[in-house]
Amino acid sequence: SYVLTQTPSVSVAPGETATVTCGGDNIGSKSVHWYQQRPGQAPVLVIFYDRDRPSGIPERFTGSNSGDTATLTISRVEAGDEADYYCQVWDDVSDHYVFGAGTKVTVL
Amino acid sequence: EVLLVESGGGLGQPGGSLRLSCAASGYTFINYVMGWVRQAPGRGLEWVSSITGSGTDTHYAESVKGRFTISRDNSKNTVILQMSSLRTEDSAVYYCVKDSGYCGGDCYLPDAFDLWGRGTMVSV
Numbered sequence: 001s002y003v004l005t006q007t008p009s010v011s012v013a014p015g016e017t018a019t020v021t022c023g024g025d026n027i028g029s030k031s032v033h034w035y036q037q038r039p040g041q042a043p044v045l046v047i048f049y050d051r052d053r054p055s056g057i058p059e060r061f062t063g064s065n066s067g068d069t070a071t072l073t074i075s076r077v078e079a080g081d082e083a084d085y086y087c088q089v090w091d092d093v094s095d096h097y098v099f100g101a102g103t104k105v106t107v108l
Numbered sequence: 109e110v111l112l113v114e115s116g117g118g119l120g121q122p123g124g125s126l127r128l129s130c131a132a133s134g135y136t137f138i139n140y141v142m143g144w145v146r147q148a149p150g151r152g153l154e155w156v157s158s159i160t161g162s163g164t165d166t167h168y169a170e171s172v173k174g175r176f177t178i179s180r181d182n183s184k185n186t187v188i189l190q191m192s193s194l195r196t197e198d199s200a201v202y203y204c205v206k207d208s209g210y211c212g213g214d215c216y217l218p219d220a221f222d223l224w225g226r227g228t229m230v231s232v
Binding site for chain 1: 143145152153154155158167169203208218219220221222224225226227
């Protein structure tokens with residue numbers, strides 16, 4: 001089945017930029033979605049279709065997708081951005097939704 | 109308000125059964141694929157199952173196929189996950205999710221999950 005690979009953790013100082021990557025075989029040909037999960041809470045969709053933001057998500061959250069890597073970029077990081085971030089695609093071969101293992105973003 | 113509320117979690121016995129329910133409100137329920145995603149303690153997200161708007165087409169992760177059954181009652185805006193032959197590895201928080209794609213009837217075009225419930229804990 002299709003595998004998504006995420007770096008387990010990323011640390012960033014407030015005000016700096018956090019980059020979260022999601023690797024997969026030719027992932028650029030798929031639509032990638034990103035979720036933020038704060039401690040003790042349900043996940044929230046922050047990016048869909050590679051780069052679109054749902055209403056209410058700050059413009060500081062941007063996404064891109066090309067080749068074998070999709071990227072979630074969080075600019076001007078704030079303490080409230082500290083969370084686990086998951087990428088997700090739909091694998092049409094297995095007919096399954098697939099999640100990455102998640103990246104823990106720590107704000108120093 | 110657009111909302112998903114799960115119920116029915118709790119303690120189950122290995123080999124036993126549990127039934128989870130999800131009540132949806134605030135949108136036209138029949139027009140969207142619904143599903144379940146679970147998260148074992150300290151672990152990541154795992155898709156479990158999905159069902160089309162009409163309820164005629166269902167999909168399952170390999171880990172639960174043949175043991176879990178998803179269904180929906182469009183007259184009550186409710187999704188059900190019937191869990192049987194429970195295993196210890198089924199212990200997790202189970203989230204009810206709504207697919208973002210406007211796709212009623214038998215349509216199945218998986219997209220992002222744009223609405224999540226707060227989750228219900230299942231312990232086996």
